[in-house]
Amino acid sequence: FKFMIRKFNFKTPGREEDDVETKLYTKADVNARKAAAGEVQASDSEDPVSEAITRGLGGKKNISDVDCCATRLRCTVHDASRVNDSILKATGASGIVHKGNGVQVIYGPNVTVIKSNLEDYLEKAPDTYAEAEEAGEAKQEETENTETEKKVVKRIVISSPVTGKAADLGTAPDEAFAQRMMGDGAVVTPEEAFVYAPEDGEVAFVFDTKHAVGYMTDSGVSLLIHVGIDTVKLNGEGFEVLVENGQKVKKGQPMLKLDLDYLKANAPSLATPVLCTELGDDQRIRLLKEGPVKAGEPLFEVEVLN
Template identity: 40%
Template sequence: MSKKYESLAKSIADKVGGSENVETLAHCQTRMRFVLHDNSKADKEGIKNLDGVANVIESGGQFQVVIGTHVEQVYEEVTKFISPNLDEEPVQEDNRNLFNRLIDFISGTFSPVIPAISGAGMVKALLALLVLFNVVSGDSQTYYVIDFMADAVFYFLPVFLAYTAASKLKCSPYLAVALAGILLHPNFSALVEEGEAVSVFGIPMELATYSTSVIPILLIVFAQKYIEGFARRITPDAVKIVIVPMITIFVTGLIGLLILGPIGSYAGNYLADGFEAMQNYGPWLPPTLIGAFLPVMVIFGLHHSVAPLGFMQLAAFGYEGIFGPGAMVSNIAMGVSVLVVSLRTQKQSEKQLATANGITGLMGVTEPALYGVALPKRYPLIASIIGGGFGGLYAGIVSTVRFGTGSSGLPAIPLYIGEDITNVINIAIALVIAAVISAILTYVLSFRFEKNQEVNESESKEVTLEGTIVSSPVAGELLPMSEVKDEAFASEALGKGFAIEPTEGTVVAPFDGKIATVFPSKHAIGLVSDTGMELLIHVGLNTVELNGQYFESFVEAEQPVKKGQMLLKFELDKIREAGYTTQIPVVVTNTLQYSEFELLNEGETSTEDPVLKVEV
C-alpha cells in the first residue's frame, strides 16, 4: 500500500516547499492540514493538478490538501519526506470550562502511565500467587528482588507523571523528567533521612519524601510550562539551546523544592488522610457509587478523573479500594447483562454482537457492550447499574481492596491476593452478587423490551439490488451539496450527496450496515451499508481543530449498526460559539459505482426521513 502513494506524497512534499517550509502537519477525515511558514512558496495549482488530489484550500491559516477517505495512507507517506513538528497541532484557543480542562489534563496525564502501573500490579499479583503456593518464600532474596521490580514504577511515579504532564502541557518532557529527578535524587533523600534543618539562599527548605507522590510533580510541571515559556521569549535564538534549560531547571527546581513540592506534599498527606478516613468510616460508599454508576461516568468521560484517586491511594498505602472493586463489579455486571441479551434477542445479528461484547466485558473492556448493546437497548444498562451497585455495596461493607492495578475484569482477580485470600473471597462474592442480580433483572426486563417473535433470515436483512435509500442522519434543514461552505465538498470532489444544517446535536445511522471508521476527533464517521454504499458523515467544517471537544461517539470501527441507532452527539451551540460552520456534509464516497442520485426531500427533515436514493 505504501508504494501506491509514495510518488504522490513526494510530489506534495516538494510542492509545499519541503520540510523547511512546514511548521506543522496533521490530517483529518479527508484532507492533510499544513501550517506553512510561507504559503507563497507552495505551488497550489501544481498540487491541485496532481493525480490523487481532489482540491487545495487555504482557510483558517491552514494550507489544506484534500485527498479523500484514504488520506491517512497518503499522510503516512508524506511524513517520510517532511519531518518537523508532525505531531504538533496548531495552537487553538481553549474554550472549555475549567472542569472539562481539568478532566482532560488528569486523563491525558495518567492514561499513558496506566500500562506501566498495570504491569507492575500484575507482577505483584504473580508474586502473591508464588507465595500463596509456596513457590517463593516471603523472606527470600527472590521475593525481595521481584518485589522491588514491581515497586519501581510506584517509587519513580513522579518521573512518569512529569513526562506525561509536560507532554500534555506542551512544555519540554525531558526538562520535566530532570525536575522529577531532583525530587528523587539520593542526596536529597539523604537530607530527608538526616532530618537536619536545610536552607537555600537563607530560605528554609521543607524536607519531604517525594517517591510515590503525585501532586508535587504536577504542580512543578505546571510552573515549568510558564517559566520555560518565559525563558524562550527572553533568550536570543543563538543561545536558546543552553540558556532555556538552565533557567528552567534552576528557577523551577528551586521553586519546586522551596514552595511547590512542600505544598504538594501537604496536599497529598491530607488526601491520604482522607483516603484512610474513608477506608475506616465509609468504605462502602465509593465501591457502591462506582459499581452502580461507572457506565454513566464512562459515557460522560468522568471515570478518567476518578481512577487516578485509586492510583494515589495505591501509591500511598500499597492497596486501593476507591476505584478498583467498584469498577470490577460494574464491568462484570455489564458483561453478564449483555450476555443475557444474547440469549433473549431473536435477531441473529444482535445475538452475535451481544455474545462477543459480553465476553469482552467480562474481560474488563465494556465500551463495546455499553455503546453497542446496553445503551441502545436501555434495559441491560438499567440492570447492570442495579447489579453493580449491590455488588459494590458488598465489596465496600467488607472493605475489599486490591494490591495492584490492571484490567477490571476476571483476569484481575489475582490483584486482590494479599497476605491471605480474604480479599479474593470477598471480591468473588461481590462479583457473584453483581452477576446474579444483573442477570435476573436483564431477563425479567427483556420480556418488556424485547419483541418475542421469530425473525426469518430473509427478513433480518433487506437487500436492495437496484440501489440504496439513505435516510437523514440528523434533524435540520436539507441542503444541496453545492451550498456547503467548503469548496472540496461543494464541488463534489469527494463525492455526491447532500448536506444538513442541524437543529439538534444527535447523529443516527442512516441505514443498516457497519461502521467503517470513527475519526479520533469524533467529528466524522464513515459507514458501509449492507448494500455496499460507503458514506461519510462530517459534522461541521474544520471541526477537526476541536480535537474531540464538544463531540461524543457511541460506536467504534467494524461495529454493526441499525438504521436509527445513535452514532454520536455534539454540542451544537458551543460549536457555533467557537466560530465553526455547523453544516453537515453527507457524502457517498464510492460515488463512481452509482449511475443515478435523486434527492427525495427538501427543506426541514427529521432523522430517519428518506432523503437520497441512489441507483447502481
C-alpha cells in the same frame, strides 16, 4: 489493498481522473534527483510520494507548516504561486483548496499516514525551492453526453442521519465539500442532539476526533457523515460516541450525541455533509429533500444507470 483502494477511492495508477496522468517514480528517479541535489540521504528514495508532495508544495524551503484533519493535508506555504496542483493531484489527491497561503490537499481518511511520512521526509530533504515545472494543459475534448440516453435501473434511498434542515451539497460552507471533492450527497444542519444510523449497516470507522463517521449500508453504499465544518479542531469536545468500529447497527440507532450549544459556540458551522464516497461512473445522486427533515426520512437517492 484492493478493498482499501476501492473503499476510499484512492487514485492509484489507472484509477485517476480522465484529465490526470499519474507519474510513477522509481528508485532510479529519486536517486537521480538526490544526486543532483547532493544533500538528500539514501533512505529518502523509499518515499517518492512525500518527495512529490514536497515538490508540489514548492519545495521544503516554501513549506512553513504541515498539519492535517480527518481527510485533508493542511499546509501553509510562503509563496502560493510556487504550488503545483498537477503534481499534488498525481500523488492521489482528489482535490486542492487554496486559501491565501494555506493549501488543503484532499486525500481522505489515510491522510494521517501521509502527514506522518511527509514530516519524516522533510527532516532530511534539501532546504531548497522546487524547480518550476511547466505542466502542459490537457486539451479537453468535446464528448457526446450519453448520460441522458442511459436509464435508471435501480434506486438506493439514503435517509437523513439527523433532524434539521436539508440542502444541496453545493451550499456547504466549505469549498472541498461544496465542490464534491470527497464525494456527492447532501448537507443537513442538525437541530437535535443525535446522529442516527441512516440505514441498516455497519460502522466502518469513527475518527479519533469523534466528529465524523464512516458507514457502510447493507445495500453497499459507502457514506461519510461529517458533523460540522472544521470541527476536527475541537479534538472531540462536544461529541459523545455511542458505537464502535465494525459494529453492526440498525437504521435509527444513535451513533453520536452532540452538545449543540458547545458546537454552535465553537465551530464555524454545524452544516453536516452526508457523502457517498465511492460513486461509480454509472451512479449519480438525486436530492429528495430540501428544508426541514427528520432523522430517518429520505434525504437523497443513489441512481444506478444502465
